[in-house]
Amino acid sequence: MDLDAVRTFLAVVDSGRFREAAAELAITQQAVSKRVAALERELGVRLLARTARGAEVTIDGQAFLPHARALLHAEARAMASVRPERRALRVDVIGRRLATAGLLRGFHRAHPEIELDVVTLFDADTAVAALRAGTIDASFRAVTMPGRSLPEDIEALPVLDEPLQLLTGPGHVLAGARSVPLARLAGHRIWIPGIVGGTEWAAYYADLADRFGLTIEVTGPDFGPEALFDTIADSPELATLVGEGTRLVWPQGHDLRRVAVQGPTPVYPHSLLWAADNPHPSLLSLREHLALSPEAPGSSASAARETDIWTPAWARPRDHGLAP
Numbered sequence: 407m408d409l410d411a412v413r414t415f416l417a418v419v420d421s422g423r424f425r426e427a428a429a430e431l432a433i434t435q436q437a438v439s440k441r442v443a444a445l446e447r448e449l450g451v452r453l454l455a456r457t458a459r460g461a462e463v464t465i466d467g468q469a470f471l472p473h474a475r476a477l478l479h480a481e482a483r484a485m486a487s488v489r490p491e492r493r494a495l496r497v498d499v500i501g502r503r504l505a506t507a508g509l510l511r512g513f514h515r516a517h518p519e520i521e522l523d524v525v526t527l528f529d530a531d532t533a534v535a536a537l538r539a540g541t542i543d544a545s546f547r548a549v550t551m552p553g554r555s556l557p558e559d560i561e562a563l564p565v566l567d568e569p570l571q572l573l574t575g576p577g578h579v580l581a582g583a584r585s586v587p588l589a590r591l592a593g594h595r596i597w598i599p600g601i602v603g604g605t606e607w608a609a610y611y612a613d614l615a616d617r618f619g620l621t622i623e624v625t626g627p628d629f630g631p632e633a634l635f636d637t638i639a640d641s642p643e644l645a646t647l648v649g650e651g652t653r654l655v656w657p658q659g660h661d662l663r664r665v666a667v668q669g670p671t672p673v674y675p676h677s678l679l680w681a682a683d684n685p686h687p688s689l690l691s692l693r694e695h696l697a698l699s700p701e702a703p704g705s706s707a708s709a710a711r712e713t714d715i716w717t718p719a720w721a722r723p724r725d726h727g728l729a730p
Contacts, residue, residue, distance in 0.1 A: 409481055411445040412474050414438055415453060419471065423460040494521040495688040498533050498545035501526055503631075505568050505651025506546035506676055513695045520688045529605040534560055537681045543689055544680045548721050551609045559682050564703040565696040567673040567715060569650040572596075572665040577642040585666040588716070592619040597637070597644045600628025606721075607674075611647075613718040614672055635660055649674055670716040675703075 417427035418438065428435040446453050453467035463471065499507040502524070514522055525542060527533045533545035537560055549562050556562060572591065574581045580594070601608045601624040615622045631654065638644055639660035648654065648664070656662050678696055680689055696702060 407448065407477070408441070408444065409477060411441040411448075412477050414441040415445055415467075416471075416474055416478065418442060418454060418461050419463055419467070424456075493686075494523040495544070495686055495692065496523040496525060496542045497692070498525050498527045498536070498542050500546055503653045505566060505649050508651050508653070509546070509566060509676075509696060509699070512699070513692055516695055517688075517691055520691060529602070529607075531604075533679065537679060537684075540681070540684070543684055543686050544678055544692060546676050547679050548606045548610060548675050549677050549679065550720070551606055552613075552718075552720050554720075556679070560679055561682050562677045562679050563693055563697060564675060564677045565699065566651075566676040566701050567703050567717065568676060569715075570647045570667055570672045570674060571650055572645050572667055573638060573648045573654075574645040574663050574665060575639040575641055576661040576663065577640075578645055578663070579642070580645065580665055581663045583665050585668050587669040588618055588667050588672060589669070591667070593621070594645060595621055595623060595643050597623045597625075597634075597646050599624060599626050599634065610674060610718060610721065614716075617716070632656075635662060638662060647672075668714070670714050673715045673717050675717045675721045 414427065414431060414433075417430050418424055421427050421430060424435050424438050424442075428438045431438070442454060449466075449470065451466035451470075452464050453470060454461045455464055497510055499510055501507065507524070510522065510524065514520070527536060527542070527545065530545075530547045530550060533542070533547055534557065536542040537545060538557065546565070550556055572580060572586060580586050580590075598611060601611060601622075611622050614620060634646060635654075635656040638646055639656070639662055647667075654662075654664075678693065680693075
């Protein structure tokens with residue numbers, strides 16, 4: 407159904423005259439008549455009758471009138487739902503317990519007036535495709551992978567260099583240490599199930615293992631963090647790596663230990679990605695908030711450890727150096 411014709415019909419009803427409806431809609435009176443006539447032909451009934459007093463609504467017009475108004479209300483709601491200034495800012499945080507979700511919670515505390523829609527996508531390729539399609543507004547990712555580059559229409563802002571920690575059970579030889587040199591992890595079994603080849607985190611751990619001679623095992627299905635904690639807690643040999651900002655909860659009896667890794671500290675570099683042509687007004691607020699965060703790369707807090715960290719060279723878009 408032609409909504410312009412419906413809008414014209416309502417303008418005539420509300421003004422009572424074809425001439426005044428034409429002036430309101432900024433079209434000719436002849437165009438008003440043609441639109442109403444076309445709507446009547448489509449419905450197969452007469453909606454308006456011309457009289458000396460103006461236009462009067464027929465019985466069929468009265469029956470159609472509330473539905474006509476509902477159609478225009480539905481149109482307005484549909485348009486408002488996709489207008490950037492009216493819809494929630496949709497952000498991919500990878501995982502709801504990760505440090506990236508914590509960054510977004512901090513933004514929400516600072517800007518409670520901005521509505522957020524939080525989603526979790528699988529990998530960088532999926533996130534970039536969603537950004538380009540407009541199904542999400544922003545994504546936290548490490549960018550990008552060896553030999554890969556972001557599309558030119560995708561922007562990236564480094565927002566957090568997250569230190570990795572060793573997670574062990576109470577019986578592990580390193581469980582009592584407050585910190586451990588990264589080189590000392592060579593020869594220990596580090597178990598990270600669920601690493602999927604072709605993802606940015608798989609590339610990160612592959613580079614980490616190769617650079618420092620680590621043994622990172624990916625055997626077995628990923629049954630989730632609870633199963634991982636159960637295995638680590640009971641093993642004197644297996645440990646895993648977790649982000650410093652990752653929120654972990656395990657049964658009290660597990661007595662798991664988080665051990666800092668130093669000399670250098672491996673950090674996972676999180677960046678915020680967005681499409682360059684995304685018009686959502688809250689996107690700028692998010693970027694400004696993250697850029698001013700005390701943990702943002704380049705801040706005084708991060709600069710203190712900048713010389714004693716490691717991350718792959720391909721994961722350093724400091725100057726938009728995203729080309730391979």
